[in-house]
Amino acid sequence: MKLWNNSCLRVRAFLFNGFLIGILLANGLWVGSVRGQVPANARNWYFGNGAGVTFNGGAPQAVTNGQLRSMEGCATQSDANGQLLFYTDGSTIWSRNHEVMPGAVNLGGGSRSTQSALIVPYQNSSDQFYVFSVASSDQPTGIQYSIVSMNLNSGLGGLTAKNKPLLSPSSEKITTIYHCNNLNHWIITHELTTNAFRVYLLNDNGLILTPKVYNVGSVHQSLYRAGSPHRESKGYMKPSHNGKLLAVAVSDSVEGGFLELFDFDNQAGAISNARKLEVPATVGAYGLEFSPDNSLIYLSTLSSKKVYQIRVSDLAITATLNVQAQRNASPGVGALQIGPDGKIYGSQPGEDYLMVINQPNQVGAGCDLVSQAVPLGGRTTMAGLPFNVDTIPRLLPKVNIELAKLGGCNNILLSSKTQNLDVNYLSYQWYLNGTAVTGATSSTLKPEKSGTYLLKVREGKCADIHMTSTEELAVVLVEVNPTATIIPDFCGQVRLNAHATGGIPQWTGPGINASNERQDSLIVSNVNGAQTYRVRVTSAEDASCFAEKDVTASFTRPSPFRFVTSTQTVCGDTLTLRATPNSDWDAFSWQLPDGRSLAGATLLARQNGQYTVTARSTKTGCVSRDSQMVTLNPYPKLQLAIHQIDTCFATADPIGLEAGVLPDVVYSWLKAGRIIGTEQVLRVNDYGWYTINVRSSAGCQASDSVRVSSNCPPTPPIAYVPDIFTPNRDGMNETLIVYSTGAESMTLTIFNRWGEPVYEGVSETAVSAGWSTWDGNFKGQPVGTGLYVYRLAMKNSFYPAGFTRKGVIEVIR
Incomplete structure (x- = not known):
């Protein structure tokens, strides 16, 4: 929040129940954030x-x-x-x-000045x-200023x-930053x-007309190319x-073009630590604005319809935002300016709307640039937008205080550590048990009495700030009061606490080693039975100043509970989980993946995820935990609704079976135990049982069957046997193909001219698509050209006695 305040700022902070409560009072406003709100005087x-x-x-x-009619700058x-007071282009002021405000013309500002x-x-x-009025760089008047009184001309x-x-010559740049007192201003030119x-x-x-001059960063050059002057004055x-x-x-x-970033000291007005970004993206660099949280800079250029999002910490470009134009009156994008709503608005010269960045704190494209966001009622933008004067959020x-042990027993030094306060303007007062210590007015204190100490600090730099330390430090003698505490969730582990003050503890006992023997709080493992530990605290400054005590830890440790x-x-869809009780663990509760808790040794798991069981021993009070990761893979749900199809295959169209x-x-269609298809839909043109099997990638399977049966009148089997084929290895007509309909089984026998069988084949299923039979070989050798007699026996369920067809086949080589 930003403060508009011309009175003193008083600050108090105190520690209450371990939480720091900061109260900053400034005209009734709370201040605790670096970011503020643009004030009402920037609403127009x-x-x-x-x-x-x-x-x-x-x-x-x-x-x-x-x-106002201005190519660039305005205010x-x-x-x-x-409520509007006045506005200006740097040359004329309008009420x-x-x-036109009386006499407020020819003030020196140029309409083509940034x-x-x-x-x-x-x-x-x-x-x-x-x-302040700033001329364009080709005008000799530079920067001038005028003073406006709203008490004139009837308000x-x-x-x-x-x-x-004020300054001549000058670049076309001017800005202001509040002094740290939020009252004065620094006017910055280049x-x-x-x-x-x-x-x-x-x-x-x-x-004050005598400026502070800082030669830092790059030279803003005056360049000459082909006899025409170009000056690095824009932006x-x-x-x-x-x-x-x-x-x-x-x-x-x-x-050309670049972006430079500097540190600014708003108390001294000093500029330092130049950082520069000069890449192809910065050519024509012009408009810029900080995000509300000051982590990002947005940069526009006069050479492209792009806005670049740049990270402040390292000047890295984190996003390139494209800007869409309707008229394309200009090749680039003009000024960028944050509004009272925390959004950043931008001008596109010649367009009748403003663009907006809705979430300017968001890194990347999520900042949400909208090119045509605010219509201007038919009026058009040029390159400039008015600059808003920011106050400096406080x-x-x-204030923190620290305790240091000096040489000797109980020789202690208290010191202060401040944040966001200038040590050159601080005064101090130490308190003991709530009462001011006489003469304790420096940043450090050597306490002479035991008790609780705190520090109050006052800064008189730019505002009258009073602060109380967040800590109240107790100063005590060298002392030790050890405790041993069983850790319930880790059976056999004991936390030892020395509760030591005034020195470094030294532990001895089982499980103590060089890595932990000097710790005030440590954990020892594998405690079983009664074990005694001794701790000695000795002042680091005086070996004769020490305290020593024993502590006993007793525990009988069961084995941790574990799943197999x-x-x-x-x-x-479900799985029963079991935590088997034993002599050590007799009570169980489950933590489900959705966060719910259930008690019991068994649990019906209905969802995927991690199931954590907490095992408790009512005998020892120990707790042990283990987890199982459960994956439930659902069975595929087949949609084969029809299980009986009666057809005669009266047409040539096959039937589609839909899984x-x-x-x-993975789909697998089977008939008679043989895979005949692997697609979702199987096209069939034959009778019989068809089975669909599906298997998911997790290995879960489902199956279903459908029967395609005939409702045709009984018909005898019919076959067609070619009377010639040419097994001459030319790749054509190499095998004797037999076509049939209505045959459920066929036997083909071929004889030579001496009546000797040279081929016999059997088909147990209908082969309307063609049955590939004899290849013209006998006992692995090609038979000769000539005539061969065949006999084809066919059967079906309607004609079990079968039919026999005989004929002659000619083999041509």
């Missing part, structure tokens, strides 16, 4: 070609009554209630009635403002000073052709919202 924006938006209703809404000022205007409230005043404002010179920042202080004496300069960083975009808007200060296997995988769509399975 006027920019571009008569465009404007207001945030007074929450979401930005277009306003079309503005008179707008509202009051604490969000809230959208009329940051042509900056409005700064004087000492948080609501009626006096400094207006519409007027000038009390005009065209006061010279052209040098690497010099000029930092001016605006305080209760007005604008915005903006601070982070906590006032600790300063980012500068530098380009000549034609080619970080939560903290850590995993169980089954096919089905159903099943994920992650």
Whole structure:
């Protein structure tokens, strides 16, 4: 939260039940976060070609009554209630009635200057403002300033000073950062052709015209190419919202460009520690803005329809965001500016809407850039947007105290450690048991009495801050009070605590070794029966100052409870888990994968996941845990609904047998024990039983069957036997193919001219698709060309006696 405060800030913190409670009072506001809210005086924006938006209703809404026409820079000022006061392009100032403020013309700002205007409230005043005007880099006037008083012209404002010179020549950059007192301002400019920042202080004496000069970072050059001047004067300069960083975009808007990041000290106004990003993505660098949490920088360029998301910590580009344009009036993207709603808005020159980044703290594309987000009621943007003046959120200060043991017995030093406080402006007061210690006003204290100590600190740097240490430290003599505690979840393990003060403990006993003998709290294992441990605490400064005691640990340790296997995988919807009781473990409870708990030695598992059993011994009080990972793989659910199909196969179309769509399975269709298909649908044109088997990748199977039976009138078997074939190894007609219908079994015998059989084959099933029989060989040798007699015997269930067909086959080689 940001503070708009011109009074002192008082801070108190104290320790209560182990939790730090920080209360910061500033005009009734709580302060504890680095990020604040953009104040109401930034709710109205006027920019571009008569465009404007207001945030007074929450979401930005277009306003079309503005008179401003600026190619680039602009600034707008509202009051604490969000009511418009005035706006400017750096050359002219318009009042809230959208009329030119008397005399507020020719102020020196250029409409083609990146940051042509900056409005700064004087000492948080609501009626006096400094207006800075920045000329474009090709104009000699540089930066000038004027002063606006809202007490003039019946509250519409007027000038009390005009065209006061500040810096010439100058780049087109200017910004402001609040002083750490949230009252004064630092006005930051940059010279052209040098690497010099000029930092001016605006305080209760007005604008101090003698600047602090910091030569740091890159030179903003004046370049000449082909006789035409190009200057690295373009691009915005903006601070982070906590006032600790300063980012500068530098380009000549034609080619080249880079981003630089600096540290800023808002108490001294110092700029330091330059870091630079100069890559192809920064060509034409122009608009920039920090995310609300100051972890990211968003950079736009005048050379591409892209916005780059850059991580502050290492200047790495974390996302490239594409910007869609409707008119494509400009090749690039203009200014970026955070709004009162914490979103970042951007201008596209020549377009009649604003883009927005809805989640600017989110790294990557999840920041949600919307190209055409805020319509402008027919008005158009140009390159600029008004800059909002941020206050510096005050970080939560903290004071800790530490205790150090010096040489000798009970020789102790208390010292302080502060956070977010300037040690050069601190005063101290130590307290013992709630009473101030006389003369104890330094950052350290050597206590002379036992008791509870705390420290109160006051900082008088930029605000009057009072803090109390988060700790109250007890100072005691060298002492030891050992305890031995059985650890219930780990049978046979005992935690030994020395409860030592004033020195380092030294343990002896079973299980003590060099790695743990000096620990105040340690764990020993394999305790069985009664075991005695001794601990001695000796002052590190005085060996004669020590304390020594014994402690006894007694325990009879059962063996840990364990399952036989850590995993169980089954096919089905349930699995019974069993924890078998024994003499050590006689009570059980289960932790289910969904977080529920059930008691008992058995459990019916209905879901996948880890099942943890807690075994308890009512005899010893020990607890042991083990887990089983259960995987339940469901059986595939076949959808073979029809189990009897009566057909005559009257047409040539086969019947489709549908097993159903099943994920992650292998289909197997069988007939008479033989696999005849591996697809979801089996096309059949023959009678009989068909079985479908499916198997999932987990090995779970399901099967079903369907019978295709004939409802045709009885017909005798019919066969067709070719009268010639050519087994001459030319790849054609090499085998005698027999075609049949209605035959359930066939026997083919072929004889030579001497009546000797040279081939006999048997088919036990119908082969309407063709039965491949004789290949023209006898006893492995080709027979000769000539005529051969065949006999074909056929049977079916309607004609069990069968039919015999005879004929002659000619073999041609």
